[in-house]
Amino acid sequence: MNLFFMGTPEFASASLIAIAREHKVMKAICMPDRAAGRGRKVSPPDVKKVAGELSIPVLQPENLDEITVDFENLKPEAVCVVAYGKIIPSHILSFSPSGFINLHASLLPAYRGAAPINRAVMEGERKTGVTTMLVNDKLDSGDILLQKEIAIKDDEDSEILARRMSAEGAELLLKTLASIEDGSVSPVPQDHSRATYAPMLSKDDGTIDWKQPSGIIRNLIRGTAPWPGAFTKLGGKTLKIIGADFAEGVGKPGEVLNSRKKFMVASGAGALEIREVQIEGRKKMSGADFLLGAKLPAGTVLG
Structure with a gap:
């Protein structure tokens, strides 16, 4: 044709x-x-x-x-x-x-x-x-x-x-x-x-609400790739969460859980292990490497 x-x-x-x-x-x-x-x-x-x-x-x-x-x-x-x-x-x-x-x-x-x-x-x-x-x-x-x-x-x-x-x-x-x-x-x-609808994404669609259950947050991380990406705040800077898996842990929503080798964050129901991140102004890195370098004090809350 x-x-x-x-x-x-x-x-x-x-x-x-x-x-x-x-x-x-x-x-x-x-x-x-x-x-x-x-x-x-x-x-x-x-x-x-x-x-x-x-x-x-x-x-x-x-x-x-x-x-x-x-x-x-x-x-x-x-x-x-x-x-x-x-x-x-x-x-x-x-x-x-x-x-x-x-x-x-x-x-x-x-x-x-x-x-x-x-x-x-x-x-x-x-x-x-x-x-x-x-x-x-x-x-x-x-x-x-x-x-x-x-x-x-x-x-x-x-x-x-x-x-x-x-x-x-x-x-x-x-x-x-x-x-x-x-x-x-x-x-x-x-x-x-x-009919259901799928409107164009905006930057705000990537904002993580840590009060949500871990499954919803993980779907947000997966669904907003590559743009706008899922993100939260840490110390006034934007922290982009690129990959995450389900994890066991209890804490306040957004709380970084006490773990030496894994970057784990509590949600409204459950927790997530953050596998890959990118802090504002830096390159992508694994969650474990970020945790090692950031030296976050116990009880740090994201968002």
């Missing part, structure tokens, strides 16, 4: 690579270059870099109306959308006979929105999945084409899970395109009464 591809971040790159192996991608459309990182250096989106390696022409409109002529002239048979970054207006959706086919990182109608992987992990879900659907002008509410369930492993965070889901999603998107070509797929309307 002759296609357009719309996507921006790393998550979308696997889909672009997979589709380009079996179809002709006439244009890759992604968001404009943006300033990012501590130095606020302007850098291209991952999809733009991958498209360049594949010699696919790239469009980066601020507004999709700027590229309607490309749709009119090239007449893509279908448009694949993976984490593009904006809702596509209805008048743009009319440009493709097979429709705009979106890959979403959840089992819709659950977790509609910008952060389905993070939110699923934060909620302690044991499974998630990927969905292909026909795009309409509402948020992730179009008819479902295909779905694949994916187990969430207890030891993986949202960053690691996203890599697996990106690869699984790319294969599902290829399967969907094949099904559209041979006419074997039938769109199924979503049950909107069962």
Whole structure:
């Protein structure tokens, strides 16, 4: 098929690579270059870099109306959308006979929105999945084409899970395109009464409330990786908690428990062994190394 591809971040790159192996991608459309990182250096989106390696022409409109002529002239048979970054207006959706086919990182109608992987992990879900659907002008509410369930492993965070889901999603998107070509797929309307939402993360979403049970805190640590990350305060500085396991111990919420070799913190119910941390202005280190260097007095309370 002759296609357009719309996507921006790393998550979308696997889909672009997979589709380009079996179809002709006439244009890759992604968001404009943006300033990012501590130095606020302007850098291209991952999809733009991958498209360049594949010699696919790239469009980066601020507004999709700027590229309607490309749709009119090239007449893509279908448009694949993976984490593009904006809702596509209805008048743009009319440009493709097979429709705009979106890959979403959840089992819709659950977790509609910008952060389905993070939110699923934060909620302690044991499974998630990927969905292909026909795009309409509402948020992730179009008819479902295909779905694949994916187990969430207890030891993986949202960053690691996203890599697996990106690869699984790319294969599902290829399967969907094949099904559209041979006419074997039938769109199924979503049950909107069962919809849940996964709004974009903010910095504050990473704040640890040590009064919460240890399971909820651990899910927060896993689910906010890599950004904003889960964090607390120690001596007026931000302490980022990168990894943690369940531990036995009793104390006040946020209290550093007396242990010579392990960085253990009490919560509202249970305790956590902090495996990896990063104190403000320093590099990442193991919890044990941090505890050794910080020399925290007994009874120190985080938060």
